[in-house]
Amino acid sequence: MSTTGKLKSSSSELDFDRPNIEDYLPSGSTIQQEPHGKLCLRDLLNISPTLSEAAGAIVDDSFTRCFKSNPPEPWNWNVYLFPLWCFGVLVRYLILFPARYRVLVLTIGWMIFLSSFIPVHFLLKGHDKLRRKIERSLVEMMCSFFVASWTGVVKYHGPRPSIRPKQVFVANHTSMIDFIILEQMTAFAVIMQKHPGWVGLLQSTILESVGCIWFNRSEAKDREIVAKKLREHVLGTDNNPLLIFPEGTCVNNHYTVMFKKGSFELGCTVCPVAIKYNKIFVDAFWNSRKQSFSKHLLRLMTSWAVVCDVWYLEPQNQKPGETAIEFAERVRDIISVRAGLKKVPWDGYLKYSHPSPKLKQGKQQNFADSVLRRLEEEK
Structure with missing residues (x-):
């Protein structure tokens, strides 16, 4: 099988986003297989800028890290602390959440707020300054x-x-x-x-x-x-x-x-x-x-x-x-x-937003150019 065939196979099986180099080759050109099917070090170095950019995007993506939740190190996965953690889950979900400082507090708050806000909003329309002052206090509350x-x-x-x-x-x-x-x-x-x-x-x-x-x-x-x-x-x-x-x-x-x-x-x-x-x-x-x-x-x-x-x-x-x-x-x-x-x-x-097609095509074209330069050196 030619190297082109291998590229097609690996692209379809492993990574659908990988650029198809063949699409950027001149008509009639093919990629010949290296002797004994081995990948030489110079082949790898020839496209090292592309590899470096890809590795940098994966390893040090400072943009993505801004929008990831970073959970703290787990502390409860041992025989001594795990029962205590389970007890804490029961307390938080079965006692605190439905009762004292959770749903009950929020429900009471909404009842007080709505019973005050609705009359103020509709009955004091002719007194805008007083209405705004009361509404501010209610929103704060x-x-x-x-x-x-x-x-x-x-x-x-x-x-x-x-x-x-x-x-x-x-x-x-x-x-x-x-x-x-x-x-x-x-x-x-x-x-x-x-x-x-x-x-x-x-x-x-x-x-x-x-x-x-x-x-x-x-x-x-x-x-x-x-x-x-x-x-x-x-x-x-x-x-x-x-x-x-x-x-x-x-x-x-x-x-x-x-x-x-x-x-x-x-x-x-x-x-x-x-x-x-x-x-x-x-x-x-x-x-x-x-x-x-x-x-x-x-x-x-x-x-x-x-x-x-x-x-x-x-x-x-x-x-x-x-x-x-x-x-x-x-x-x-x-x-x-x-x-x-x-x-x-x-x-x-x-x-x-997502990268524009023009940006992706530019990256693909640069990758194809690096391969073409390598082919020309082999002629």
Whole structure:
């Protein structure tokens, strides 16, 4: 069998994504088999750039690592600790979850919130200022019930933010619960991805009462609309402080990806907020591509506790001659250092996209060219 036949066989049996070299050969050309069917070292070295790039992508993929949950080392797999772990599972799922600080707390919270929010929302429509003030307090209260349902142990550092015009708060992003943890202290208006299901219903009804702004990644015109809403919001004197997660996606609380520059082009003061979760009881990272938010909440509510530190850092202003991108990187530095996170030079939106066919074809063409050069040397 010729080497071409072997390549076809291995490609169909082992790796369907491997490029078919024959497609890039000139018409009538074939790949001849080496004497005795042995692969020479010079053949391997001839395509070493391709192999090095592939190995680097597999071994040191710093982009993928930003969006992977890193579970702690198991501690319970021995004869002494395993029974204790089993007992803990029973306590968390059969006692804590349905009773004390879990479903019962959250149910009571929703009953109090809805019985207060609905009358206020509809009966005080002619008194907008009073209605907004009461709704802010109710949203803060409901977020506190959420945190209590996880037995949240949250420590806040720094002064509590105040309501001022022309300021925006930016924070690193691990999960949608970042918003809940910050909201229980201050009624922020957040800019957030529009979600389906019950989360989307909450966004379009309750959270819009605090001035939240939603966007949809699939809509190209959304960026212009959202940018206009942001500028209008920061100029309002009675609007809730604006909270933005400039990474644009949830990252696993070990890294920070590139900050979008839109938050830093508003011409206002930027107040950095650093959030760091302790994984001693549960990993708070939400991988929205693999897990619904309902399942994420269930995992939090069946853990012992959610432990978290929040730092309100010194406000920053854009320096003379500093671009929006440089300003964003400077703020990211401040947050990363305070929370102990590693910076990586990736755009988080790549998580929602796939390599273009043109990029893949270019890689395949480079690989085929290296093989053709090797064939020409053998002639």
